Amino acid sequence: MTALEVGQIVAQASYPLTRDSLVRYAGASGDFNPIHYRDDVARNVGLPGVLAHGMLTMGTAVQPVVEWLGDPGLVRDYQVRFTRPVVVDPEIGAVISVVATVGAVDEEGARIDLTVKHGEQTVLGKAQVRVALPR
Amino acid sequence: MNPELKGRAFAPTEPYLVGREKVREFARAVSATHPVNLDPEAARAAGYRDVVAPPTFAVVIQEATLAQLLAEPDAGIDFTRVVHGDQRFTYTRPIVAGDELTAALAVTSVKSLGGNSMVTAESTIVDAEGEHVVTAISTLVVRGDD
Numbered sequence: 001m002t003a004l005e006v007g008q009i010v011a012q013a014s015y016p017l018t019r020d021s022l023v024r025y026a027g028a029s030g031d032f033n034p035i036h037y038r039d040d041v042a043r044n045v046g047l048p049g050v051l052a053h054g055m056l057t058m059g060t061a062v063q064p065v066v067e068w069l070g071d072p073g074l075v076r077d078y079q080v081r082f083t084r085p086v087v088v089d090p091e092i093g094a095v096i097s098v099v100a101t102v103g104a105v106d107e108e109g110a111r112i113d114l115t116v117k118h119g120e121q122t123v124l125g126k127a128q129v130r131v132a133l134p135r
Numbered sequence: 136m137n138p139e140l141k142g143r144a145f146a147p148t149e150p151y152l153v154g155r156e157k158v159r160e161f162a163r164a165v166s167a168t169h170p171v172n173l174d175p176e177a178a179r180a181a182g183y184r185d186v187v188a189p190p191t192f193a194v195v196i197q198e199a200t201l202a203q204l205l206a207e208p209d210a211g212i213d214f215t216r217v218v219h220g221d222q223r224f225t226y227t228r229p230i231v232a233g234d235e236l237t238a239a240l241a242v243t244s245v246k247s248l249g250g251n252s253m254v255t256a257e258s259t260i261v262d263a264e265g266e267h268v269v270t271a272i273s274t275l276v277v278r279g280d281d
Contacts, residue, residue, distance in 0.1 A: 015166050028157075028164035029195055045215065054219045059165035059191035066169055066189070071181060072229060073171070075190040079223035079272075126221075129190075 004102045004110055004133075011064035011100040017052055017086070018093040025056040039090070052086040052094065057123060061098045061116045065129050068100065076109065077130035080116075084123045094118055100129075109133045136252040136277055137211045140204075140242045147239040148199040150263070155232040157195075158188045165189050178231075185232035193224050193260060197271040200240035200258040212254070212277055220253060220274040227267045235263040238271075250279030 004010070022036045031053055034041040042050045058080050066072045088094045096118055103113035114127035155175065162172040167189045170177035178186045205214050230236070237260070244255040258271045 021164070025164040028161040030198060055191060055194050055222065056165065058222060059161075059167075059189060062190050063166050063168070066167065066172075070169075071171060072167070072169055072187050072189060073181075073183065075226065075229070077223070077225045078190050079221065081221045082219050 004105050006102050006104060008102045009099060010102060010112065011068040012098060013064040013067075014095055014097045015060050015063075016093055016095050017056070017060075017088055019050065019088060019090055021093075022050065022052060022056065022088060025053055025059075029053065029055060031055065047085070047087075049087040049089065052088050052096075054082040054085075057082075057086055057096060057116065058127075060096060061114050061124060061127060062129055064098050065100050065112050065114070065131065069131055070134055074109075074132045074134060075129060076132055078128070080114075080127040081125035082123075083125040084118070084121055086118045086123050096123070103128065136245060136247075136254060137209050138245050140207070140210055140254065141245045143207075143242045145200065145203050145240040147237045148196070148203070150235045150237050151196045151199070153188065153192075153230055153232050153234040153236060155186055158186045158192065158230075158232050161192050161195065162186075162189050165191065175232075183229075183231050188230040188232070190224060190226070190229075192230055193269045193271045194222075196236050196238050196260050197258045197273070200238045201256060201273060201275075203240060204242070204254070204256055212275075216278040218276045218278060220276040221255075221272075222274075223272040224269055225272070226269045230268060234268065236260050236268060243272075244274075252277045252279070 116124040
């Protein structure tokens with residue numbers, strides 16, 4: 001891997017999410033909160049619609065970094081703040097876009113900062129991945 | 136929320152055996168396409184014993200500890216008002232299929248802000264030898280009365 005520069009974009013990708021994606025994630029993770037698949041429950045608790053699991057957005061958003069690193073085992077630390085919910089329309093779904101930028105470089109590796117959006121809105125804050133770099 | 140929760144430590148959860156198909160199922164659910172997540176041969180070629188779990192898989196093990204917290208009789212946390220605020224995973228090594236993992240939760244912070252309360256819970260996840268694998272830290276926001 002060539003030397004990294006702060007501000008450099010190392011990966012970007014978009015991920016379409018559908019209601020099917022949410023049901024799949026519910027089963028895979030064991031998070032069966034019905035606000036992630038039932039419109040009536042979501043409405044009753046005052047939400048604008050069925051939401052993607054925050055952890056689904058978090059789990060998906062790191063994948064471009066894993067692809068770029070070439071080894072999921074090089075991720076040392078990953079943190080996010082859930083700043084805005086992702087409403088998943090029953091017909092058109094939602095699209096999550098991820099841009100991964102080098103935030104810092106040191107002897108141990110790098111900090112990669114993620115910009116994660118649904119449409120024009122940022123949905124994760126302080127989304128940072130500490131990585132060791134492949135040799 | 137009960138401010139005396141701060142500093143409280145919980146008993147470790149029952150061991151969770153990480154299954155290869157569970158890792159693959161989780162990997163597909165988060166759009167992970169790397170062969171090390173999906174193919175045992177590729178994982179072994181990369182130096183791992185079996186398929187490697189995606190970075191957020193630890194939430195599956197952490198979940199049992201958060202359930203302990205929400206069920207704590209004197210916690211005063213209304214589950215229907217809980218919103219996930221922040222999440223962090225700090226790894227010593229990645230989770231690999233075949234790992235037997237145990238999680239122990241400690242409450243590191245309880246705060247009130249406006250009408251809301253925030254609780255930060257740190258789940259330390261270790262393997263069958265007691266070696267650290269990952270620490271999962273969640274901040275839960277409990278919305279106040281409307």
